[in-house]
Amino acid sequence: MWDAFGFEFVNFYLIPGLVLGCIYALGAIGITLTFGILRFANFAHGEIMMSGAYLTWTIMAIAGYAGLTLHPLVAMVPATVLVILLFLGTDRYFYKPFRKEETIKVVMASFGMMLIIRSAVQVIWGPNQIAFVPGIAKPNAMLRDLTGDLGAMIIMPNKHIFIFLGTIIIVIALSYLLNKTRIGKAMRAVSDSPDLAHVTGINVDNVIRATWIVGGICAMAAGVFLVMDTQILETTMGFRMLLPMFAAAILGGIGKPYGAVAGGLIIGLAEELSAYPWIGDAPLLSPGYKTGVAFAIMVIMLIVRPQGLFKGRSF
Amino acid sequence: MRNLLLANTALAMIATSAMADVNVGNPMAMTGPIPDLVAPIAAAVDLAAKHINAQGGMFAGGEAYNIIRADSACDPTAAVDAVTKLINVSNVAAILGPVCSGATIAQAESVSIPAGVVTLSVSASSPAITDMEDGTDLVFRAAASDAYQGVALAELAIAKGMTELAISYANDDYNAALASAFSAAYTAAGGKITANEAHEPNKASYRSEVATLGATSDNLALFAYYGSGGITIMRNALETGAFTSFIGADGMLSSEVIEQLGAENLTNVTFTTSASDDSTAAFGAWKPLADAAEVPASDPFVANGYDATFMLALAIEKAGAADRGVIAAALRDIATAPGEVILPGEWEKAKAILAAGGEINYEGAAGNQDFDANGDVAGRFSKSVVVDGKWSAELID
Amino acid sequence: MEAYLGYFLYLLSLLTVGGIYAIFALGLNVQWGFAGLFNVGIVGFAAVGAYTYALLTTAESTYHVGGFGLPLPVGMLLGMLLSALVAAVIGLICIRLRSDYLAIATIGIAEIIKLILKNEADITNGPRGINKIPRAWEHFSEERFYSSWPLNWFASPESWQAFFDGLPNWWWQPCFAATILLCVYVIYRLLERARVSPWGRMMTAIRENEPAARAAGKNVTARRIEAFVIGAAIMGFAGALFAQHLRLIEPTNTFDATKVTFLVWVMLILGGSGNNRGAILGAFVIWTLWSTSELLIGGGINLIGYVFQSLDTTILTTRAGFLRMMLIGILMQVILQKFPGGILPEVRPASPQVKK
Numbered sequence A: 001m002w003d004a005f006g007f008e009f010v011n012f013y014l015i016p017g018l019v020l021g022c023i024y025a026l027g028a029i030g031i032t033l034t035f036g037i038l039r040f041a042n043f044a045h046g047e048i049m050m051s052g053a054y055l056t057w058t059i060m061a062i063a064g065y066a067g068l069t070l071h072p073l074v075a076m077v078p079a080t081v082l083v084i085l086l087f088l089g090t091d092r093y094f095y096k097p098f099r100k101e102e103t104i105k106v107v108m109a110s111f112g113m114m115l116i117i118r119s120a121v122q123v124i125w126g127p128n129q130i131a132f133v134p135g136i137a138k139p140n141a142m143l144r145d146l147t148g149d150l151g152a153m154i155i156m157p158n159k160h161i162f163i164f165l166g167t168i169i170i171v172i173a174l175s176y177l178l179n180k181t182r183i184g185k186a187m188r189a190v191s192d193s194p195d196l197a198h199v200t201g202i203n204v205d206n207v208i209r210a211t212w213i214v215g216g217i218c219a220m221a222a223g224v225f226l227v228m229d230t231q232i233l234e235t236t237m238g239f240r241m242l243l244p245m246f247a248a249a250i251l252g253g254i255g256k257p258y259g260a261v262a263g264g265l266i267i268g269l270a271e272e273l274s275a276y277p278w279i280g281d282a283p284l285l286s287p288g289y290k291t292g293v294a295f296a297i298m299v300i301m302l303i304v305r306p307q308g309l310f311k312g313r314s315f
Numbered sequence B: 001m002r003n004l005l006l007a008n009t010a011l012a013m014i015a016t017s018a019m020a021d022v023n024v025g026n027p028m029a030m031t032g033p034i035p036d037l038v039a040p041i042a043a044a045v046d047l048a049a050k051h052i053n054a055q056g057g058m059f060a061g062g063e064a065y066n067i068i069r070a071d072s073a074c075d076p077t078a079a080v081d082a083v084t085k086l087i088n089v090s091n092v093a094a095i096l097g098p099v100c101s102g103a104t105i106a107q108a109e110s111v112s113i114p115a116g117v118v119t120l121s122v123s124a125s126s127p128a129i130t131d132m133e134d135g136t137d138l139v140f141r142a143a144a145s146d147a148y149q150g151v152a153l154a155e156l157a158i159a160k161g162m163t164e165l166a167i168s169y170a171n172d173d174y175n176a177a178l179a180s181a182f183s184a185a186y187t188a189a190g191g192k193i194t195a196n197e198a199h200e201p202n203k204a205s206y207r208s209e210v211a212t213l214g215a216t217s218d219n220l221a222l223f224a225y226y227g228s229g230g231i232t233i234m235r236n237a238l239e240t241g242a243f244t245s246f247i248g249a250d251g252m253l254s255s256e257v258i259e260q261l262g263a264e265n266l267t268n269v270t271f272t273t274s275a276s277d278d279s280t281a282a283f284g285a286w287k288p289l290a291d292a293a294e295v296p297a298s299d300p301f302v303a304n305g306y307d308a309t310f311m312l313a314l315a316i317e318k319a320g321a322a323d324r325g326v327i328a329a330a331l332r333d334i335a336t337a338p339g340e341v342i343l344p345g346e347w348e349k350a351k352a353i354l355a356a357g358g359e360i361n362y363e364g365a366a367g368n369q370d371f372d373a374n375g376d377v378a379g380r381f382s383k384s385v386v387v388d389g390k391w392s393a394e395l396i397d
Numbered sequence C: 001m002e003a004y005l006g007y008f009l010y011l012l013s014l015l016t017v018g019g020i021y022a023i024f025a026l027g028l029n030v031q032w033g034f035a036g037l038f039n040v041g042i043v044g045f046a047a048v049g050a051y052t053y054a055l056l057t058t059a060e061s062t063y064h065v066g067g068f069g070l071p072l073p074v075g076m077l078l079g080m081l082l083s084a085l086v087a088a089v090i091g092l093i094c095i096r097l098r099s100d101y102l103a104i105a106t107i108g109i110a111e112i113i114k115l116i117l118k119n120e121a122d123i124t125n126g127p128r129g130i131n132k133i134p135r136a137w138e139h140f141s142e143e144r145f146y147s148s149w150p151l152n153w154f155a156s157p158e159s160w161q162a163f164f165d166g167l168p169n170w171w172w173q174p175c176f177a178a179t180i181l182l183c184v185y186v187i188y189r190l191l192e193r194a195r196v197s198p199w200g201r202m203m204t205a206i207r208e209n210e211p212a213a214r215a216a217g218k219n220v221t222a223r224r225i226e227a228f229v230i231g232a233a234i235m236g237f238a239g240a241l242f243a244q245h246l247r248l249i250e251p252t253n254t255f256d257a258t259k260v261t262f263l264v265w266v267m268l269i270l271g272g273s274g275n276n277r278g279a280i281l282g283a284f285v286i287w288t289l290w291s292t293s294e295l296l297i298g299g300g301i302n303l304i305g306y307v308f309q310s311l312d313t314t315i316l317t318t319r320a321g322f323l324r325m326m327l328i329g330i331l332m333q334v335i336l337q338k339f340p341g342g343i344l345p346e347v348r349p350a351s352p353q354v355k356k
Helices: A007-037 A045-065 A072-098 A103-125 A141-149 A158-180 A182-192 A194-199 A204-230 A237-252 A257-273 A287-304 B002-017 B035-054 B076-088 B101-115 B146-159 B173-188 B207-214 B226-240 B255-261 B281-292 B302-319 B324-335 B347-355 C002-034 C042-057 C072-094 C099-119 C157-166 C172-196 C198-208 C210-215 C220-246 C258-271 C276-307 C314-318 C320-338
Strands: B022-028 B065-071 B094-096 B119-121 B139-141 B164-170 B192-199 B219-223 B245-248 B269-274 B340-342 B360-362 B381-387 B390-395
Touching: A007 A045, A007 A158, A007 A182, A007 A204, A007 A237, A007 A257, A007 B207, A045 A072, A045 A103, A045 A204, A045 A237, A072 A103, A072 A204, A072 C320, A103 A237, A103 C099, A103 C258, A103 C320, A158 A182, A158 A204, A158 A257, A182 A194, A182 A204, A194 A204, A204 A237, A237 A257, A237 A287, A237 C099, A257 A287, A257 B207, A287 B192, A287 B207, A287 C072, A287 C099, B022 B035, B022 B076, B022 B302, B035 B065, B035 B226, B035 B281, B035 B302, B035 C314, B065 B076, B065 C276, B065 C320, B076 B094, B076 B101, B076 C002, B076 C220, B076 C276, B094 B302, B101 B119, B101 B139, B101 B173, B101 C220, B119 B302, B146 B173, B146 B219, B146 B245, B146 B269, B146 B381, B164 B173, B164 B207, B164 B226, B173 B192, B173 B219, B192 B207, B207 B226, B219 B226, B226 B245, B226 B255, B255 B390, B281 B302, B302 B324, B302 B347, B302 B360, B324 B360, B340 B347, B347 B360, C002 C042, C002 C172, C002 C198, C002 C220, C002 C258, C002 C276, C042 C072, C042 C099, C042 C220, C042 C258, C072 C099, C072 C220, C172 C198, C172 C220, C172 C276, C198 C210, C198 C220, C210 C220, C258 C276, C258 C320, C276 C314, C276 C320, C314 C320
Parallel strands: B022 B065, B022 B094, B094 B119, B119 B139, B164 B192, B164 B219, B219 B245, B245 B269, B340 B360
Antiparallel strands: B269 B381, B381 B390
16 A cells, blocks of 8 residues: 555655654653653643744844844744743742642643733734745755655755754754753653652752753744744744644653654644545545544543553553 | 722723713724734724714714724624623624624624614624524624625636636634635536635644645635635645645735735735725725725725724714614615715715715725615625735726 | 613623533532542533534524424533533543543543534534524523413413513513522532532542542542533533523634633632632632723723823734733732632531531
8 A cells, every 4th residue: 555655645744744743742842841740731831832933033033133134043042041031930930839739730820821921922922923934935956856866756845854953953962861961860760750759869959940941942942943834923823732742742651752752743644644535535534623633642542541652651 | 809890990980981972892803813814904993983083073063983992802702791891881882893703693692682782793704694683683794795705706716717626715604604605606607626625724734735635626715814824825835836826715815925925926826805996986095095094905804894984983973873773774874875975084075964964875995885684785806916016906897 | 870771781791601600610610629530621511512502492594403493491401411421421431540631631522522513514504603592581582482382371472572572672681690690509509418418528538538438448430420420511501501691602712722611710729629609709700800801901001091191002902802811811820829729718528517
């Protein structure tokens, strides 16, 4: 059956699915780390992504006035600092008071943060769409010609190449951090067993701070990659990404960053491939149900294997 | 708690006390799924009120024509709540419609019809509004029913030689209704629909949908709001080259589309909209007014917003009092022949004629605005294509 | 006089909607307050109840399946039952998930329910929704009701029509509000009884110390499913009332998670979870704040514009809706931190006479 797929399948279904998957994966890393280490589902994560993208755009616009043209990936750096401060600030004032209380409280607090951040962005920047980068992204000509000569023409705009490379770099850096550095090992330890980690003398406050920083960088990257792909800034885009990202985190196993990456890619692919005409000419699943794919995978996973693919924490 | 309520009552008093004038309630979907579409419509509503007040205001005493805005959020719950407050607390004379069809129907059936208040909708285009009133004559609209625009677009597609096309529509109340009206008219006219799929608004990517539909035809009929996924779906279609030509309705017609996608990419794109051709006298009068106020003249439902506000003021002026009971009949009078033709912005002239006991007939920027027995208007439509980096409209006969 | 009538009618509408939300909050209290089940899919049960009611009681229509024109109480009862049935299915599969996991599962399921309602347009009229939903009391003045039983037992349709034409147009509003408040009261009494019954004490035991309850031979899973199903049935009932109040329901915006699920959660947490009176109080307080905040913010912006004449407040006016959401978010943070147990904290059923 696989022989039947032409390169149309790769170009129009597989690559877009992977692009979406990369964005979900980066967002899900932050969610899974917070879920694993701080033990709550952070509903404000999508909004942090969104506000990061708005900050990046603002920095680009300011630089534009000064006559500088910044690539989003450059403008992202100062924006990341702001987003990390936002993360640490919300933790200090809104999440920390509930650390010893029932989970519901801090989940509600994060829900409230979601409303506050989103409406703040809407009040400051306005609810209208903003063009991040105008125009149509043409496929990378070099890649097209090169692969075209090999008989397997890959059509891929530069923005997708940036997204793939960026994701790979971040995941490699993350795995270095988690496996080789002291703080990374401590993070893993807290995620696996907080009590045991505490007993061994790990400074939990530092671990929490590190979690927000790592989560902030990943959320930032996810937000910027998202707007690089869609080229549109919109205030509700973070919330729309939130549930698929939760799905990815659960699919991979809570507290497992690699699981989140795998989960993100699977959810992204599943969403795009659900519209492929597997049988006959019509899409397998009406595109109206596309959003439901991620939820369905999530619910089935919760029922069949709540610990996720990578044996994360389960309740 | 009590302090808060007291403070609130005090503020509400301040808000309402300044208004011994004519108050019209204007629930608009300021938040909710389509704020970017609504913002220019709200600006057009304010512009009409500004023109009226600058040209002598209401009645002999020159009272102010106030627009009291509330947030209907495109949501039945919010719209019902907002209109309850407008009718009962702000005591408005009439309701100048919530934007979305669902919110319009909900507020009308739940609040304004039982209270006997006229609703003049700015943009609700659902066919269900035509027959919802149950014998009362209280719901009007300044936008044509989808049934009309669907037919106009189908005729346009046939005239352009598109014998087959694929349909993609956003699954919301406006676009789903329009798509079904279009597909019925198009098939009846002999066109072949190769695929007809809903898409979920506001997704980050539509590449797989576009590819699947693109495999069946080169022509795409797109029904979406530019602000909730419409631009993304066009961008994905253009990037992958899945479609060569596009047609669509007024939800997509905005300068945003050109700004974001680039005029050079939109050479084979045609969108219909309520008549917005410079050749009609009414639109010719509206365009400079809108340009002067930096309101986008031919964006979706912006002209309708101006018309609705202006007509409501004319009706109240004609009725002689901001009295809920008499507005409906007056609305029919001022909008239909016989009478001196009034164009957008001509408040002083209309006021003088009405004061002398004459008849007037408002011709709107978005069409002639003659209400039929159901309070609907028939639309005339124009088609817009990109010329020199701008949308350029031409009337369809 | 006219103005006072307006304020009175607005007050009635606050009571009506507040009452509907109070029923939602009571349903959630059974699930969360009694049994500790973290349900974030309230909107799904509300939608099931509302759609069932709407399809069964509307007059025949070309837009959707039916309507079947059944009497209103039948529609409400079946809406409640269907919602309970859906909950039973979900409960059997998901109830062993705990805490956040159940929350995320229920969000997902609620979204899937909404997608089905939206995409199966032949049955539900899709995103355009169902309108002309009959509202209790007001529906008697519709011809199809006054010309059939039970009203035609008492008088002829003509005299009914004359009777309804003679009433002021807001006559049904006090009746509708009173009916809803009565429903709130009845549900409250039933739940209070359940709370102090052996069943209620068992629920508390399971919530507080599950292994101990299990060791004492209690069937924990069965009790949990019971609480989930009862809560969902109450939510389905509230959903049917919601449909009556709005008279048009559509899947996307009517059943928006932030405006139903989230608001109900805030109401319960503010009022005091575990306390039925708290749930009711929270619902009325939050709904009143939510509804009046629009007037409040509008007045505030007018005041700013009045005091600082040179300031251009148009941008604030167009974005007032977002300011309102922001204030609600901040209010919630304050409540969470300042009133950890809610306004009326839980009173343990084992000692109902003890006052805190």
